[in-house]
Amino acid sequence: MTLLFDILTNPAVQAILKILVIVLGFVMIVGTVLTLMERKWSSAVQDRIGPNRANLGRFRGRGTVHLAADAIKSIFKEDTIPAHADRLIFTIAPFFSLFAAMVVWAIIPVAAPIGSFTFQITDVNIGFLLVFAVTSLGVYGAVLAGWSSNNKFAILGATRSTAQMLSYEIFLGLSLVGVFMVNGSVTVSTVVANQGQYWFGDLIPKWGVITQPLAFLMFFTAMLAEMKRLPFDAPEGESEIIAGYFLEYSGMRWSAFMLAEYIAIVGASALTVTLFFGGYHVPWLHADGFELFGWLLPLPTFIVATLQILSFIVKVLFFCWLVILIRWTVPRFRFDQIMELGWKKMLPLALANLLITAVWLLAIDHWHL
Amino acid sequence: MELKVKVVDRQRGLAEELYLPAILVGLRLTVHHFVRNIFGKRDVVTISYPEEHRRVSPRYRGRHRLTVREDGFIKCVACYMCEEICPAHCIHIEAGEVEDKSVEKYPVVFDIDELRCVFCGLCVEACPKDAIRMDTGIIAMAYSERDRFDFTRDLLKDPYHENEKTKFHSVPLPLSEEEALPNSIARVGGAH
Amino acid sequence: METTSASPRHLKPLDFGAEPMVVELGPQHPAMHGITRFQCRLDGEVVEEMVPDIGYLHRGFEKEAEATNYIKIIPYTDRLNYVSPLINNVGYVMAVEKLFGVEAPRRAQYARVIMSEISRVTDHLTCNGASAMEVGAMTVFLWFIKAREYLWELVEEVTGARLTTNWTRIGGNANDLPYGFLSMLEERLKKVEEAVNEGEVLILRNKIFIDRLKDVGILSRERALSYGFTGPMIRATGVPYDLRRADPYLVYDELDFEIPVGTVGDCFDRFLVRQEEIRQSIRIIRQAVDKLPPGDYHCRDRRVWMPEKYEVFNSIEGLIDHFKIVMEGPKPPPGEAYMGVEGGNGELGFYVVSDGSGHPVKCRVRPPCFNFVSAVPEMTIGHYVADIVPIFGSINMIGGELER
Numbered sequence: 032m033t034l035l036f037d038i039l040t041n042p043a044v045q046a047i048l049k050i051l052v053i054v055l056g057f058v059m060i061v062g063t064v065l066t067l068m069e070r071k072w073s074s075a076v077q078d079r080i081g082p083n084r085a086n087l088g089r090f091r092g093r094g095t096v097h098l099a100a101d102a103i104k105s106i107f108k109e110d111t112i113p114a115h116a117d118r119l120i121f122t123i124a125p126f127f128s129l130f131a132a133m134v135v136w137a138i139i140p141v142a143a144p145i146g147s148f149t150f151q152i153t154d155v156n157i158g159f160l161l162v163f164a165v166t167s168l169g170v171y172g173a174v175l176a177g178w179s180s181n182n183k184f185a186i187l188g189a190t191r192s193t194a195q196m197l198s199y200e201i202f203l204g205l206s207l208v209g210v211f212m213v214n215g216s217v218t219v220s221t222v223v224a225n226q227g228q229y230w231f232g233d234l235i236p237k238w239g240v241i242t243q244p245l246a247f248l249m250f251f252t253a254m255l256a257e258m259k260r261l262p263f264d265a266p267e268g269e270s271e272i273i274a275g276y277f278l279e280y281s282g283m284r285w286s287a288f289m290l291a292e293y294i295a296i297v298g299a300s301a302l303t304v305t306l307f308f309g310g311y312h313v314p315w316l317h318a319d320g321f322e323l324f325g326w327l328l329p330l331p332t333f334i335v336a337t338l339q340i341l342s343f344i345v346k347v348l349f350f351c352w353l354v355i356l357i358r359w360t361v362p363r364f365r366f367d368q369i370m371e372l373g374w375k376k377m378l379p380l381a382l383a384n385l386l387i388t389a390v391w392l393l394a395i396d397h398w399h400l
Numbered sequence: 401m402e403l404k405v406k407v408v409d410r411q412r413g414l415a416e417e418l419y420l421p422a423i424l425v426g427l428r429l430t431v432h433h434f435v436r437n438i439f440g441k442r443d444v445v446t447i448s449y450p451e452e453h454r455r456v457s458p459r460y461r462g463r464h465r466l467t468v469r470e471d472g473f474i475k476c477v478a479c480y481m482c483e484e485i486c487p488a489h490c491i492h493i494e495a496g497e498v499e500d501k502s503v504e505k506y507p508v509v510f511d512i513d514e515l516r517c518v519f520c521g522l523c524v525e526a527c528p529k530d531a532i533r534m535d536t537g538i539i540a541m542a543y544s545e546r547d548r549f550d551f552t553r554d555l556l557k558d559p560y561h562e563n564e565k566t567k568f569h570s571v572p573l574p575l576s577e578e579e580a581l582p583n584s585i586a587r588v589g590g591a592h
Numbered sequence: 593m594e595t596t597s598a599s600p601r602h603l604k605p606l607d608f609g610a611e612p613m614v615v616e617l618g619p620q621h622p623a624m625h626g627i628t629r630f631q632c633r634l635d636g637e638v639v640e641e642m643v644p645d646i647g648y649l650h651r652g653f654e655k656e657a658e659a660t661n662y663i664k665i666i667p668y669t670d671r672l673n674y675v676s677p678l679i680n681n682v683g684y685v686m687a688v689e690k691l692f693g694v695e696a697p698r699r700a701q702y703a704r705v706i707m708s709e710i711s712r713v714t715d716h717l718t719c720n721g722a723s724a725m726e727v728g729a730m731t732v733f734l735w736f737i738k739a740r741e742y743l744w745e746l747v748e749e750v751t752g753a754r755l756t757t758n759w760t761r762i763g764g765n766a767n768d769l770p771y772g773f774l775s776m777l778e779e780r781l782k783k784v785e786e787a788v789n790e791g792e793v794l795i796l797r798n799k800i801f802i803d804r805l806k807d808v809g810i811l812s813r814e815r816a817l818s819y820g821f822t823g824p825m826i827r828a829t830g831v832p833y834d835l836r837r838a839d840p841y842l843v844y845d846e847l848d849f850e851i852p853v854g855t856v857g858d859c860f861d862r863f864l865v866r867q868e869e870i871r872q873s874i875r876i877i878r879q880a881v882d883k884l885p886p887g888d889y890h891c892r893d894r895r896v897w898m899p900e901k902y903e904v905f906n907s908i909e910g911l912i913d914h915f916k917i918v919m920e921g922p923k924p925p926p927g928e929a930y931m932g933v934e935g936g937n938g939e940l941g942f943y944v945v946s947d948g949s950g951h952p953v954k955c956r957v958r959p960p961c962f963n964f965v966s967a968v969p970e971m972t973i974g975h976y977v978a979d980i981v982p983i984f985g986s987i988n989m990i991g992g993e994l995e996r
Binding site: 073076077078079183184187190191261262264265268269270271272273359360361362363364365366367368 | 613615617621622623637724725726727728729730731734735738794795798800801803804976977978979980981
Binding site for chain 2: 660663664665666667668731738741742745748749750751752753756758766767770790793794795797798799800802806832837845846847848849850851852853854855856860861864865867868898901904905911914915918919
């Protein structure tokens with residue numbers, strides 16, 4: 032018994048268990064289900080029925096069988112590699128995207144720590160910087176795939192994704208500097224814990240979206256661009272360059288790209304929630320229960336933790352839904368317009384936001400607001 | 401009437417420059433559609449085809465049929481009018497004679513290649529005997545063998561609601577006498 | 593027209609020692625409606641040179657028409673502009689009527705106006721929906737297609753088919769508007785208006801959409817006129833040329849409508865002009881429904897119109913006339929006739945030459961989008977690859993009409 036306890040309290044074992052639970056138990060499942068939900072929800076927006084034909088005997092489950100059908104289809108589909116393609120790079124490129132999409136979860140806390148146990152795979156002190164360093168690798172998936180495919184449309188898609196990355200990465204970073212300035216830290220746990228504070232006594236939770244609204248808009252825009260979703264899907268540009276960088280992919284490798292896209296949606300939603308929507312915080316829920324205007328509803332710790340996990344999941348799912356609905360609302364930018372937006376509009380805005388934040392913080396510091 | 405010209409309005413102002421107002425207004429509309437179709441009354445035009453059937457217009461030009469006389473003999477007198485007017489040359493007729501003196505001529509062979517047919521309906525207009533019609537309401541024929549699209553005389557002739565191949569299709573009946581085609585089945589003096 | 597920063601025309605290519613890339617857009621390509629091919633030479637993403645290649649959908653309509661009689665050509669005309677088949681039916685039949693010197697009764701003419709305008713709405717809905725889809729607004733496309741679906745069901749009620757209508761005949765229409773049609777029409781028009789308004793909400797004020805279309809594919813008024821543009825394309829440049837007003841046919845001179853014109857002649861103007869034309873067409877339909885006179889839906893001229901069925905069944909003269917029309921076809925006097933109608937894309941002309949026999953010596957179609965496609969390189973060169981899509985979408989090339 033003590034041996035088992037020793038094993039379970041070992042940080043390495045705990046980290047592996049957390050990875051298994053969070054990545055396999057939540058991210059992969061939500062990512063997979065989103066592939067179907069994208070189609071069902073878009074059909075609802077567009078007054079269609081959506082996929083509902085795949086069946087197991089008489090069971091159709093309103094289209095859920097399509098998940099299995101799609102998986103089986105892509106496993107058994109012929110996996111073609113075009114002639115004169117760079118076979119090695121062509122083979123590994125999809126996994127760059129998949130890897131980059133998953134790494135985000137290394138630092139996302141899903142509930143408040145209880146004692147020394149954290150609901151977070153690892154809390155590295157460089158925090159978000161690590162995430163943005165690694166997620167930028169995602170673009171290599173697109174570039175390498177496009178370059179190795181030996182296809183003109185694919186190479187156009189690859190160059191577009193590079194151009195797009197160059198234009199959003201700057202204002203993505205700068206928009207977050209404001210957040211870090213407000214929190215005085217880049218560590219994830221600090222940023223989330225700070226959002227558990229309140230303004231005006233106990234009234235308004237001090238979420239990132241309230242302290243840094245402009246930064247939220249810019250960050251969300253940049254996230255849409257990083258996910259290469261509409262309005263920023265110029266690299267895929269289905270109408271002019273057909274499918275862009277993954278034009279030549281088929282079978283499981285194509286599915287890897289698709290899965291990476293949806294996992295990136297979940298990851299980006301989680302980042303948005305963590306940075307701007309209080310992470311796991313439920314408004315007015317403290318470590319020992321609800322508290323508002325001095326009125327207290329005490330709750331045991333495990334219920335608080337469950338509520339926090341639930342609130343985190345609900346927030347993440349809401350943003351997944353929002354990202355998908357935005358896709359079916361807006362048209363697509365041209366790639367030079369993305370660059371214009373990034374460099375001529377968003378970058379000055381991010382700098383202005385930085386300046387305002389700095390002045391504001393100085394003012395608070397000076398006059399003890 | 402005099403010529404009236406209207407210049408379209410392509411002026412856009414500051415609200416459009418900001419991107420967000422238009423996106424939010426659009427998002428409100430898409431969310432409205434989303435909520436209505438998921439939780440409320442679904443308003444879709446898609447039809448789950450084999451399970452649901454759309455109301456087919458009484459005028460719909462579906463698969464052909466050869467009408468029969470009251471004694472069950474085929475009405476066609478093999479005059480070749482339909483073969484003559486068919487723009488797709490999909491009708492093939494061979495005439496023959498029978499002992500029965502009330503029938504002068506009848507088609508020994510009356511084949512329609514439904515794969516070549518363009519469903520223009522000119523054969524129905526050209527028929528001087530009201531012997532061919534396209535009011536079966538069969539909107540789609542789907543077989544896996546090419547031969548099955550060659551509809552021979554007897555396949556076309558059989559009263560379609562008794563035909564094994566087509567009995568599952570309901571015949572669209574006109575709602576009223578006014579709505580009926582000149583040679584529709586609801587018309588007084590029609591074949592049925 | 594000043595060059596905006598969105599247009600890379602004024603940029604000098606940098607010398608990277610790189611070669612231009614030749615890209616084949618089409619024949620199988622998602623942006624190529626129908627089948628056509630554009631060979632583009634790209635400098636980076638900027639189109640340097642472009643050669644359109646058409647003919648993948650050539651079916652020999654004109655040659656086929658020379659070998660069949662006048663009635664049997666009508667089903668072929670459905671397949672010209674297959675998103676507005678009824679306008680083709682009307683245009684061809686009116687050319688032949690001109691040759692014969694017969695005229696359809698007024699009720700038939702009003703019915704033709706109603707059906708033509710329904711077809712124009714479906715044409716513009718398809719074109720604008722596809723334009724929106726190609727710049728990424730898929731939802732707008734599907735809403736417009738939904739609206740088109742309402743109208744095609746109406747077309748089916750009248751003609752018996754959704755697309756291959758084959759509805760008009762020489763001297764009239766194949767059948768009258770059905771019982772209960774007019775109330776159904778009004779109900780459907782309301783739904784169409786709603787869908788069009790909803791689609792406009794998503795895009796018309798959206799800067800992303802405006803940026804994709806504004807100042808893209810400009811062709812000046814002079815160039816457009818010299819290319820022989822007609823229809824929404826010439827109206828977008830500011831020329832109020834509409835055959836329904838310039839050379840009124842049917843009963844258009846009794847109906848009140850406005851001709852929408854643009855100012856610049858870019859893709860955005862074309863989009864707006866088409867949207868406005870949908871509204872005007874709906875207005876025309878409502879007026880025509882109000883004015884629809886009672887009477888016959890076909891003429892009584894035995895040279896062109898098959899006798900009534902009761903005459904065929906009961907009288908030998910009727911049977912003989914019937915046989916003569918079916919077997920020999922209507923025989924117009926020798927001569928020639930040209931009839932241009934305002935199609936969905938512009939002036940759709942039919943030129944029919946007769947030598948007195950049952951089939952035409954020549955049946956030539958003037959497809960409006962032939963001129964547009966020949967101007968695509970001029971509109972495109974200097975723009976980005978991504979701009980080919982809205983430019984090509986805005987000219988609404990219909991393969992069946994272009995290549996006949």
